[in-house]
Amino acid sequence: MDNRVVNVVIAGLGGQGVLLASDILAEAALRAGYEVKKSEVHGMSQRGGFVASDVRFGRAEVFSPMVPEGEADFVVVLAEDQVDAARPFLRPGGQLLTPDWIDGKALSNRRTLNVAMLGALSVSLDFAEAAWREALTKRVPGKYRDVNDKAFAAGREAGLRRRD
Amino acid sequence: MSVDRQLLSGNEAVALAALHCGIALGTGYPGTPSTEILEVFSELGGRAQWAPNEKVAVEVALGAAYAKARALATMKHVGLNVASDPFFTAAYTGISGALIVVSADDPGMASSQNEQDNRWYAAAAGVPMLEPSDSQEAYDFFAEAVRISERWRLPVLFRMTTRVCNSKTLVHPSMPVLPAPGTAFERDIPGRVMIPAYARAAHRRLREKLTQITEWNETSALNRRIAGEKALGLIASGIAYMHAREAAPRASVLKLGLTYPLPMRSIRSFVESVERCVVIEEGDPYLAEAIRAEGLAVESKPPMYRFGELTVGRVRRILARDEAPEPAPPRGKPPSLCPTCPYRPVFQALKDLDCIVAGDIGCYTLGVLPPFEAMDTCVCMGASLGVGLGLRHALPPQEARRVVSVIGDSTFVHSGISGLVEMVYNPPTTGHVVLILDNGTTAMTGRQEHPATGRALDHEPTGKLVIEDLARALGVEQVDVTDPALNPDGFRTLLQDRLASGKTSVVIARRPCLLAAGAIKTYERAAAEKCKEDAE
Numbered sequence: 230m231d232n233r234v235v236n237v238v239i240a241g242l243g244g245q246g247v248l249l250a251s252d253i254l255a256e257a258a259l260r261a262g263y264e265v266k267k268s269e270v271h272g273m274s275q276r277g278g279f280v281a282s283d284v285r286f287g288r289a290e291v292f293s294p295m296v297p298e299g300e301a302d303f304v305v306v307l308a309e310d311q312v313d314a315a316r317p318f319l320r321p322g323g324q325l326l327t328p329d330w331i332d333g334k335a336l337s338n339r340r341t342l343n344v345a346m347l348g349a350l351s352v353s354l355d356f357a358e359a360a361w362r363e364a365l366t367k368r369v370p371g372k373y374r375d376v377n378d379k380a381f382a383a384g385r386e387a388g389l390r391r392r393d
Numbered sequence: 394m395s396v397d398r399q400l401l402s403g404n405e406a407v408a409l410a411a412l413h414c415g416i417a418l419g420t421g422y423p424g425t426p427s428t429e430i431l432e433v434f435s436e437l438g439g440r441a442q443w444a445p446n447e448k449v450a451v452e453v454a455l456g457a458a459y460a461k462a463r464a465l466a467t468m469k470h471v472g473l474n475v476a477s478d479p480f481f482t483a484a485y486t487g488i489s490g491a492l493i494v495v496s497a498d499d500p501g502m503a504s505s506q507n508e509q510d511n512r513w514y515a516a517a518a519g520v521p522m523l524e525p526s527d528s529q530e531a532y533d534f535f536a537e538a539v540r541i542s543e544r545w546r547l548p549v550l551f552r553m554t555t556r557v558c559n560s561k562t563l564v565h566p567s568m569p570v571l572p573a574p575g576t577a578f579e580r581d582i583p584g585r586v587m588i589p590a591y592a593r594a595a596h597r598r599l600r601e602k603l604t605q606i607t608e609w610n611e612t613s614a615l616n617r618r619i620a621g622e623k624a625l626g627l628i629a630s631g632i633a634y635m636h637a638r639e640a641a642p643r644a645s646v647l648k649l650g651l652t653y654p655l656p657m658r659s660i661r662s663f664v665e666s667v668e669r670c671v672v673i674e675e676g677d678p679y680l681a682e683a684i685r686a687e688g689l690a691v692e693s694k695p696p697m698y699r700f701g702e703l704t705v706g707r708v709r710r711i712l713a714r715d716e717a718p719e720p721a722p723p724r725g726k727p728p729s730l731c732p733t734c735p736y737r738p739v740f741q742a743l744k745d746l747d748c749i750v751a752g753d754i755g756c757y758t759l760g761v762l763p764p765f766e767a768m769d770t771c772v773c774m775g776a777s778l779g780v781g782l783g784l785r786h787a788l789p790p791q792e793a794r795r796v797v798s799v800i801g802d803s804t805f806v807h808s809g810i811s812g813l814v815e816m817v818y819n820p821p822t823t824g825h826v827v828l829i830l831d832n833g834t835t836a837m838t839g840r841q842e843h844p845a846t847g848r849a850l851d852h853e854p855t856g857k858l859v860i861e862d863l864a865r866a867l868g869v870e871q872v873d874v875t876d877p878a879l880n881p882d883g884f885r886t887l888l889q890d891r892l893a894s895g896k897t898s899v900v901i902a903r904r905p906c907l908l909a910a911g912a913i914k915t916y917e918r919a920a921a922e923k924c925k926e927d928a929e
């Protein structure tokens with residue numbers, strides 16, 4: 230992999246687990262051996278409004294923690310009605326991952342959509358499986374682990390199907 | 394990959410540094426983006442407590458630092474307005490231990506009522522200021538702030554911004570743990586009692602210390618030069634440094650860490666070493682004005698970039714002298730009152746009764762949005778009381794009777810109490826109604842405790858301020874406690890009656906925040922069990 234910084238924006242509504250998803254992604258990137266930064270804004274996000282979190286990683290030093298406007302390689306959106314709001318973050322040729330990728334029936338609990346979307350994203354990243362596993366262990370409390378592992382696997386399958 | 398690298402937010406890094414530096418007491422008042430510092434410090438085992446407001450927090454920390462302890466006070470930028478009175482004079486008295494005041498500024502107003510730039514406070518008060526650019530620096534600079542504070546016996550302003558507080562970046566927590574020093578009281582009447590005769594000497598002492606710190610700062614490792622092209626030099630601090638490095642990777646850079654008092658000789662030599670020198674800073678032209686005042690030719694950003702946060706894209710445009718209107722940033726769904734918020738009936742009643750609402754700050758400020766639009770003013774914490782009274786005094790009686798002050802429980806304790814005293818002391822001829830929305834928590838900033846919840850920062854039981862008792866004791870003529878969600882019609886009738894009464898009135902609308910109710914029950918159960926055990 231070259232020295233380019235990979236830019237990911239995860240967006241959704243307050244309460245959907247946007248920040249947890251970006252925490253897991255950043256931890257996984259760290260465990261995959263990358264330099265990493267992530268950034269978001271707290272506060273009003275708890276009030277059900279639009280939330281976006283930026284994760285950036287690369288082999289060389291990452292400076293700004295914020296994804297420059299219109300330069301996201303991946304935009305992952307958790308809420309159907311926020312897709313249009315999130316689209317401008319994407320660079321030309323970047324990949325938009327939307328919640329309709331995940332079949333509703335594939336998730337036993339819709340609240341794990343955030344982790345399922347990471348599963349879908351994982352198909353496009355070169356992180357070892359162990360990096361994801363360790364990141365999930367670090368960020369997801371024990372009793373929710375199983376349902377989140379299943380969500381990640383379901384998302385990954387959906388991602389693979391899209392690619393094929 | 395080394396295991397000792399942790400991904401920490403700037404706030405978490407400060408909390409960890411505070412622990413490692415032997416901070417004996419951390420105090421503050423919640424406020425985005427500063428809130429997590431004390432919460433994490435407490436989780437890590439530090440002694441942390443919420444003060445009723447930022448002024449009290451700085452005073453408590455100051456007292457601890459007079460006793461030779463290392464103390465920390467945290468707040469958001471506007472919190473320093475509240476705490477500015479002790480802050481200014483603490484620079485005169487100095488301290489015996491260490492006193493670090495964290496100001497978390499919010500350029501772009503992600504969650505604030507203004508985007509004031511608190512770097513001016515350092516210059517105005519004569520307090521040394523450090524500005525970290527990421528979490529590693531938040532950690533390292535904090536220890537340096539403690540050293541500076543102890544060496545010069547001065548408070549230090551630790552100025553962070555939203556993106557430094559909330560971004561997670563890698564940290565090597567490398568510092569040896571410094572044991573807290575022993576505490577003792579040293580009497581120093583001329584040094585600590587600021588009557589004019591002593592304060593005049595104290596002001597001279599402060600300026601002398603600042604001269605020494607300026608000299609020290611000329612060679613301090615807190616400021617760094619990054620070698621680059623001669624054609625372009627950038628001067629930056631805080632998060633702006635990160636955007637600048639990315640926007641102009643080949644430029645020479647002078648990165649400033651200790652930004653008050655400024656190392657002007659170093660700055661001069663840098664400016665003279667490059668052909669074009671641009672100051673990249675977020676917010677006000679604090680650095681640019683200071684540097685230009687020295688007669689140095691530096692470029693500042695065009696005025697349009699004073700508004701909002703900087704980004705890599707904006708820094709590129711500043712460097713290109715691009716003043717074209719910027720595209721609006723992507724905007725999704727705005728925040729709103731929770732669909733099940735028990736205070737919805739309150740806003741419905743205010744709307745139905747066509748009240749003039751002097752509002753305040755908290756979740757309930759969202760009552761300004763449709764469908765209610767039931768708020769007419771919102772300035773700063775506590776202002777609902779004074780503004781409501783002023784409206785009552787000035788308006789013709791028919792209109793004055795429609796005025797209500799609406800304030801949350803945490804905000805009331807923060808700075809509403811003196812407004813209540815004012816209402817009793819200078820009552821409007823039409824009386825007045827203060828509506829306190831007591832949801833049992835500081836919901837806006839993530840559900841922190843406050844004195845009227847009867848629980849401390851770590852949710853353990855402590856002394857409890859009973860708002861209705863306080864209101865009665867102050868001499869308010871009518872005090873009611875009601876649950877607006879249980880009986881919305883009864884609430885409306887009560888409010889209508891109190892508005893017409895011509896008396897001074899406090900109505901406490903009490904119903905726990907739905908997001909906090911579960912946790913509150915758990916804390917109460919734990920406290921009850923502990924009580925039982927103690928009794929046995």
Ligand SMILES: Cc1ncc(C[n+]2csc(CCOP(=O)(O)OP(=O)(O)O)c2C)c(N)n1
Pocket residue numbers: 422423424425447469471472473475505506754755756757774800801802803804805832834835836837838
């Ligand atoms: C001086 C100052 N300190 C802190 C804040 C941040 N802040 C805004 S409102 C608020 C308290 C809100 O609590 P409460 O009044 O109980 O209302 P709720 O959000 O629970 O409805 C805080 C901490 C601020 N705006 N100004």
